[in-house]
Amino acid sequence: MKINYGEIIAKVETFDIRFPTSLQQDGSDAIHTDPDYSVAYIVITTKSGKKGYGMTFTLGRGNNIVCCAIETLKFILENKSVDEIYQDFGGFWRKLTSEPQLRWLGPEKGVLHLAVSALISSLWDLWGRLERKPVWKLLSDMTPEFLVSLIDFRYCTDVLTKDEAIELLKKSSEGKGKRERDLLDSGYPCYTTAAGWLGYSDEKMIELCKKYMNKGFNAFKIKIGQNLESDIKRCKLIREIIGYDNVLMVDSNQIFDVQQAIDWMTELKDFNILWIEEPTSPDDILGHAKIAEALKKYGIKVASGEMICNRVVFKQFMQAKAFEYCQVDSARIGGVNELLLVYLMARKFNIKVCPHAGGVGLSEMIQHLQFWDYVSVSGTKEGRYIEYVDQQHEQFVHPAIVNNAHYFPKMSSYGFNTELTDDCVRKFAYSNGEKWQKLFNANVFPRPS
Amino acid sequence: MKINYGEIIAKVETFDIRFPTSLQQDGSDAIHTDPDYSVAYIVITTKSGKKGYGMTFTLGRGNNIVCCAIETLKFILENKSVDEIYQDFGGFWRKLTSEPQLRWLGPEKGVLHLAVSALISSLWDLWGRLERKPVWKLLSDMTPEFLVSLIDFRYCTDVLTKDEAIELLKKSSEGKGKRERDLLDSGYPCYTTAAGWLGYSDEKMIELCKKYMNKGFNAFKIKIGQNLESDIKRCKLIREIIGYDNVLMVDSNQIFDVQQAIDWMTELKDFNILWIEEPTSPDDILGHAKIAEALKKYGIKVASGEMICNRVVFKQFMQAKAFEYCQVDSARIGGVNELLLVYLMARKFNIKVCPHAGGVGLSEMIQHLQFWDYVSVSGTKEGRYIEYVDQQHEQFVHPAIVNNAHYFPKMSSYGFNTELTDDCVRKFAYSNGEKWQKLFNANVFPRPS
Numbered sequence: 001m002k003i004n005y006g007e008i009i010a011k012v013e014t015f016d017i018r019f020p021t022s023l024q025q026d027g028s029d030a031i032h033t034d035p036d037y038s039v040a041y042i043v044i045t046t047k048s049g050k051k052g053y054g055m056t057f058t059l060g061r062g063n064n065i066v067c068c069a070i071e072t073l074k075f076i077l078e079n080k081s082v083d084e085i086y087q088d089f090g091g092f093w094r095k096l097t098s099e100p101q102l103r104w105l106g107p108e109k110g111v112l113h114l115a116v117s118a119l120i121s122s123l124w125d126l127w128g129r130l131e132r133k134p135v136w137k138l139l140s141d142m143t144p145e146f147l148v149s150l151i152d153f154r155y156c157t158d159v160l161t162k163d164e165a166i167e168l169l170k171k172s173s174e175g176k177g178k179r180e181r182d183l184l185d186s187g188y189p190c191y192t193t194a195a196g197w198l199g200y201s202d203e204k205m206i207e208l209c210k211k212y213m214n215k216g217f218n219a220f221k222i223k224i225g226q227n228l229e230s231d232i233k234r235c236k237l238i239r240e241i242i243g244y245d246n247v248l249m250v251d252s253n254q255i256f257d258v259q260q261a262i263d264w265m266t267e268l269k270d271f272n273i274l275w276i277e278e279p280t281s282p283d284d285i286l287g288h289a290k291i292a293e294a295l296k297k298y299g300i301k302v303a304s305g306e307m308i309c310n311r312v313v314f315k316q317f318m319q320a321k322a323f324e325y326c327q328v329d330s331a332r333i334g335g336v337n338e339l340l341l342v343y344l345m346a347r348k349f350n351i352k353v354c355p356h357a358g359g360v361g362l363s364e365m366i367q368h369l370q371f372w373d374y375v376s377v378s379g380t381k382e383g384r385y386i387e388y389v390d391q392q393h394e395q396f397v398h399p400a401i402v403n404n405a406h407y408f409p410k411m412s413s414y415g416f417n418t419e420l421t422d423d424c425v426r427k428f429a430y431s432n433g434e435k436w437q438k439l440f441n442a443n444v445f446p447r448p449s
Numbered sequence: 450m451k452i453n454y455g456e457i458i459a460k461v462e463t464f465d466i467r468f469p470t471s472l473q474q475d476g477s478d479a480i481h482t483d484p485d486y487s488v489a490y491i492v493i494t495t496k497s498g499k500k501g502y503g504m505t506f507t508l509g510r511g512n513n514i515v516c517c518a519i520e521t522l523k524f525i526l527e528n529k530s531v532d533e534i535y536q537d538f539g540g541f542w543r544k545l546t547s548e549p550q551l552r553w554l555g556p557e558k559g560v561l562h563l564a565v566s567a568l569i570s571s572l573w574d575l576w577g578r579l580e581r582k583p584v585w586k587l588l589s590d591m592t593p594e595f596l597v598s599l600i601d602f603r604y605c606t607d608v609l610t611k612d613e614a615i616e617l618l619k620k621s622s623e624g625k626g627k628r629e630r631d632l633l634d635s636g637y638p639c640y641t642t643a644a645g646w647l648g649y650s651d652e653k654m655i656e657l658c659k660k661y662m663n664k665g666f667n668a669f670k671i672k673i674g675q676n677l678e679s680d681i682k683r684c685k686l687i688r689e690i691i692g693y694d695n696v697l698m699v700d701s702n703q704i705f706d707v708q709q710a711i712d713w714m715t716e717l718k719d720f721n722i723l724w725i726e727e728p729t730s731p732d733d734i735l736g737h738a739k740i741a742e743a744l745k746k747y748g749i750k751v752a753s754g755e756m757i758c759n760r761v762v763f764k765q766f767m768q769a770k771a772f773e774y775c776q777v778d779s780a781r782i783g784g785v786n787e788l789l790l791v792y793l794m795a796r797k798f799n800i801k802v803c804p805h806a807g808g809v810g811l812s813e814m815i816q817h818l819q820f821w822d823y824v825s826v827s828g829t830k831e832g833r834y835i836e837y838v839d840q841q842h843e844q845f846v847h848p849a850i851v852n853n854a855h856y857f858p859k860m861s862s863y864g865f866n867t868e869l870t871d872d873c874v875r876k877f878a879y880s881n882g883e884k885w886q887k888l889f890n891a892n893v894f895p896r897p898s
Contacts, residue, residue, distance in 0.1 A: 033549045061521065061550035065560065068517040072510065100482045101510035107703070107731070109758065110559020111514065155730040158707040158739070254556070258607040281604040282556070283761040285734060286768055290607070309558065312732040319735055 001146045005130050007046040007082045012074040012119070014067045015041040017420065018060055018430040019360065019392055020439060025199030026391055027059075027358065030225035030255040033199070036060030037392060038430070039360045040067045040114070041420060042122045046082065052126025053418040056118040056331040057359035062111075063430065069115035073102065077119060086127060089150045093120065093337045097152070109309035113334055120335025121365060121416055128415035135336065135416045136371035136409060140180065144169035151341045155312045159319060165344050172347075172379050179375045187406030188370055188381060189219075190388040191247065193358050195238075196222025202237060209241045216404040218246045219385055221277070225252035228267055235271040244272060249303070251277035258287040262294045275303040275325050282307035288322035303327050306356035310334070314342045318349040327387075329356040330365035336416075339369050347377050357387035363400040364393075364417035367407045395424040450595045454579050456495040456531045461523040461568070463516045464490040466869065467509055467879040468809065468841060469888060474648030475840055476508075476807065479674035479704040482648070485509030486809045486841060487879070489516045489563070490869060491571045495531065501575025502867040505567040505780040506808035511560075512879065518564035522551065526568060535576060538599045542569065542786045546601070558758035562783055569784025570814060570865055577864035584785065584865045585820035585858060589629065593618035600790045604761045608768060614793050621796075621828050628824045636855030637819055637830060638668075639837040640696065642807050644687075645671025651686060658690045665853040667695045668834055670726070674701035677716060684720040693721060698752070700726035707736040711743045724752040724774050731756035737771035752776050755805035759783070763791045767798040776836075778805040779814035785865075788818050796826050806836035812849040813842075813866035816856045844873040 018038040021027055027035040040063055042054040058066055076096050085092045096116055097108050106112045128135045139147065144166045153162055195208035209220060220242055224231040231250075238248060250273055256264060261279035276295065280287050282304060292302040305327030308314055314333075317323050328342050346353050355370055357363040363386070370386050378384075386407055393399035397420070398413035427435040431448050440447040467487040470476055476484040489512055491503040507515060525545050534541045545565055546557050555561045577584045588596065593615045602611055644657035658669060669691055673680040680699075687697060699722055705713060710728035725744065729736050731753060741751040754776030757763055763782075766772050777791050795802050804819055806812040812835070819835050827833075835856055842848035846869070847862035876884040880897050889896040 031547070031549065031552065035550060035553075059550040059553040061548070062518070062554045062561070065514065065518045065521055065554060069511070069514045069560070072514055098480070099510070100480065101484060101508040103480065104484075104508040104756075105511045105514060105560050105563065107756065109732070110561060111518070111554050112511070112559060114554065155706055155733060155736070157709075158736060257604060260606075281761045283558070283759065284604060284765065286765045287604070287607060287761075307553075307556065310732065312730045312736075316733065316735050 001142055003083050003086045005082055007048060007050055007130070009044055009077050009080050009082060010047045011045050012070075012077055013043045013045075014070045015043070015425060016063050016067045016430045017041050017425065017428045018063060018436070019428055020435070020445065021391065022060070023444070025197060028197045028199035029223045029251065029253040030198060031253045032059055037360050038063040040070060040118050041425070042070060042118050044077065044122045044126060046126070050126060050130065052122040052129065052415070053420070054118045054120070054122025054125060054416075055361045055418055056114045056121075057362055058114070065111055066114050066118070069111050070118055073099070073115050073119060082126065082130075085123060089337060090152050093150075093334065094152045094154065096120070097334055108312070108334065113310060114332060116334045117331045120337060121331065121418055124336045125416035125418045132414050134368060134409060134411065134413055136368035136375070137411070139368070139372040140176065140375045144173070147340065150337050152337065153341065156315050156341060156345065159315055160341070160345050160348055164348070168344060168347055169376065172377055175379065176375055179379060183371055183374060183409060184411070187403070187408040188367070188374065189385050189406055190402060191219030191221060191249070191385040192217050192388050193221045193251070194389045194391070195220055196234070198223040198226060202234070205234070205238065206241060209238060213242065218405065219249070220246060221249040221251055223253065224250045224268075225255035225264070228264060231268065235268055239271055247274050249273065249275045249277060252279055254278045254281055254307070256280050258284070258290055261291050265295055265300055266298070269298040269300065273300050275301045277303040277327065278306070282309070283313070285313065285316045285320050285322050288317065289320040292322060292324065301325060303354065305329065307332065311338050311341050311345075315345055318345055318351055324351065326351050326353045327356045328353060330362050330369065336369070343369060343373050343377055352384050354385050355387065358389045360392045360395070361418060363388060363407070364396055364398075367400055367409070368416060371409055395420050395428075397421055450591055452532050452535045454531055456497060456499055456579070458493055458526050458529050458531060459496045460494050461519075461526055462492045462494075463519045464492070464874060465512050465516045465879045466490050466874065466877045467512060467885070468877055469884070469894065470840065471509070472893070474646060477646045477648035478672045478700065478702040479647060480702045481508055487512040488809050489519060489567050490874070491519060491567050493526065493571045493575060495575070499575060499579065501571040501578065501864070502869070503567045503569070503571025503574060504810045504867055505563045505570075506811055507563070514560050515563050515567070518560050519567055522548070522561075522564050522568060531575065534572060538786060539601050542783065543601045543603065545569070546783055557761070557783065562759060563781060565783045566780045569786060570780065570867055573785045574865035574867045581863050583817060583858060583860065583862055585817035585824070586860070588817070588821040589625065589824045593622070596789065599786050601786065602790065605764050605790060605794065608764055609790070609794050609797055613797070617793060617796055618825060621826055624828065625824055628828060632820055632823060632858060633860070636852070636857040637816070637823060638834050638855055639851060640668030640670060640698070640834040641666050641837050642670045642700070643838045643840070644669055645683070647672040647675060651683070654683070654687065655690055658687060662691065667854065668698070669695060670698040670700055670836075672702065673699045673717075674704035674713070677713060680717065684717055688720055696723050698722065698724045698726060701728055703727045703730055703756070705729050707733070707739055710740050714744055714749055715747070718747040718749065722749050724750045726752040726776065727755070731758070732762070734762065734765045734769050734771050737766065738769040741771060741773065750774060752803065754778065756781065760787050760790050760794075764794055767794055767800055773800065775800050775802045776805045777802060779811050779818065785818070792818060792822050792826055801833050802827075803834050804836065807838045809841045809844070810867060812837060812856070813845055813847075816849055816858070817865060820858050844869050844877075846870055
């Protein structure tokens with residue numbers, strides 16, 4: 001691929017953007033009871049004035065810590081030639097994730113990796129804009145050799161080497177053009193989580209299920225895990241509404257210990273549940289493997305990934321058969337470069353990627369990887385969905401497009417779909433934005449000290 | 450245990466303290482090439498003026514991010530009754546690690562968990578001062594039932610339940626008095642890492658080995674992993690100096706992929722190496738297990754832990770036989786409460802805890818856990834060492850006491866040995882401290898923007 005843009009990164013700006021979603025209990029689950037959906041938002045500007053936008057998602061409190069991490073890391077980007085970055089993006093990615101002093105704070109996990117993710121996404125957004133392509137198309141047009149140069153294989157060569165990855169991509173290249181046209185025509189299927197947040201009443205859940213069925217959805221996910229009796233009641237209720245032809249998933253957001261997850265799900269075995277998502281700690285590979293094994297006889301699969309911290313842990317989930325559905329998140333691990341490796345490993349292990357997208361900007365970003373996977377890697381949509389929650393999409397200049405329960409790519413939105421509207425930044429900047437000032441003045445939220 | 454102090458936490462202050470250790474290459478290894486040893490330092494003060502000091506260790510850059518996380522978390526401590534905290538410390542620990550919005554940034558790992566660790570250590574220091582006991586003695590004097598109430602067993606009940614933990618502690622209680630006297634008389638053995646930092650010349654290494662042999666050390670650890678030829682040369686050299694009666698360990702600080710670690714260590718098999726430390730990513734449980742299995746035939750054991758992020762990952766290292774030496778760090782996982790569980794799980798799996806202590810304050814803190822383990826848990830010092838590096842101890846009001854290659858407890862230093870001297874805080878506060886201002890003025894370090 002020819003890289004000759006001649007751009008230098010002049011500045012990296014960081015914004016703490018928060019939405020007061022806890023007011024409506026949107027996004028509430030067994031563990032995260034009152035999230036204020038937020039993003040640590042980045043604008044990079046080149047010397048000639050070109051822009052790239054990046055972000056990572058958080059639940060409100062602590063978004064400032066991620067912003068602080070971005071501010072501390074950004075010296076690695078500033079004054080760099082973008083040509084040098086894209087010519088050896090795998091090497092640059094390692095530089096960013098392995099800064100010898102900062103590495104101690106991870107490595108490659110938590111706050112620091114969220115910050116890396118935001119920075120990396122701004123570089124991909126910029127790249128797509130420079131190439132006048134959406135990121136999924138930029139990826140799909142790369143040669144296998146070049147694509148693989150974007151990836152740092154460190155700690156994963158025991159399951160996938162660079163050469164094997166090139167072979168996988170070459171094998172999948174047949175039929176790419178046809179799949180690309182299909183994608184543009186038919187889109188990519190999604191499921192909805194928005195009907196079953198734990199804080200919602202039964203009435204609200206019923207109303208929302210009907211709304212989404214009318215919109216063409218055939219797969220629904222609800223939150224469980226605080227009260228078994230109430231979970232049974234909710235499962236019954238939702239099955240009455242959606243019937244048994246539609247798909248039902250449940251999500252317990254890490255509330256259980258290993259044996260408890262097995263026991264709880266055994267009580268729900270008659271509801272034909274496709275997957276139990278996050279039954280326990282996202283760090284517990286062996287625990288997930290035990291749960292997956294125990295629930296096999298009920299046809300309940302294990303799904304996890306939104307809080308799996310990096311490719312090394314994903315690798316082991318795959319090695320240990322700890323999940324059947326890989327729900328990688330676009331903004332928790334180190335951005336597109338690391339995501340590529342997770343998708344390639346999933347291909348090797350024949351694991352379905354059904355990415356996490358419940359959060360601000362996560363749909364906008366992850367759709368690119370899933371589109372690329374269909375066109376260039378797995379070559380199939382069979383049994384796969386992208387998550388969909390219709391919150392905060394209106395804050396984006398180019399929001400994800402979802403029609404009839406399918407995501408649709410748009411050739412004319414260049415980059416990574418990560419740009420927020422100016423209006424959004426003005427209103428929701430924390431804590432000086434207009435919306436927050438109003439909420440503080442009305443004593444709805446305490447003014448931060 | 451009677452808890453009736455009547456103290457309320459009035460304030461939590463945070464200090465960014467950094468030492469310019471990169472000037473001498475102290476602490477340098479294959480991955481961390483130029484550390485400036487640092488601590489995020491906490492002073493809590495009760496309404497009546499009682500103090501507790503806490504800290505976590507970092508390598509310099511990013512220490513500000515940890516301070517930012519502490520500032521964001523501290524609202525959970527402020528204005529709390531210390532009696533309520535200590536009466537249900539396990540519950541309080543979960544509140545601190547599971548704050549519903551902040552949890553997203555972890556969970557229980559990275560920057561946020563480092564911050565938790567620092568806050569928790571300040572509470573233990575305060576508790577020891579209130580009880581007029583060192584923390585190890587405070588722990589050793591607790592009943593098994595009360596001790597276990599300090600622990601959050603979430604995600605670990607599949608390998609150790611509360612009741613099993615009580616049983617373990619009861620079984621180990623015989624002979625406690627005798628072991629306590631032995632500890633006070635004979636101390637606890639340590640090994641030295643200080644002779645073999647990667648950035649040191651051969652001459653410096655030889656000189657330091659001789660110095661530590663003269664001080665009574667019989668176990669030596671050197672850094673490896675940048676160059677195989679040079680590692681062979683260094684191993685030969687150090688064996689010539691220390692002979693084959695003394696113990697040699699090597700540490701590669703995560704530089705290798707799985708197969709590479711096996712191949713590299715095979716080349717060093719003739720040097721009678723006790724352990725290879727951190728052969729690969731600290732997140733790679735299955736990778737470590739594979740390395741441990743492959744190196745068994747050479748008698749080389751695997752050690753890891755200083756960057757293992759929490760109890761859930763420790764649990765799996767033990768389940769998978771991924772290490773034989775558990776090198777837990779006092780300030781990376783969530784403080785004493787979580788450390789107790791790691792020690793108890795190690796007891797159950799018969800794994801030796803040889804804790805990490807290469808960093809500011811790490812010796813001062815971890816000695817308490819190791820002393821407690823000897824008196825109350827494992828009941829033995831056999832084949833166990835605490836790491837020792839003689840750096841920055843002079844910055845402490847009550848530094849760890851090491852004589853003749855043994856740590857010695859001191860009954861009269863109450864608390865957790867975490868208080869820095871006023872002089873240290875004045876000199877090394879970043880970036881306004883006297884020492885830093887001098888270094889900026891002399892252009893030895895760039896002034897931060």
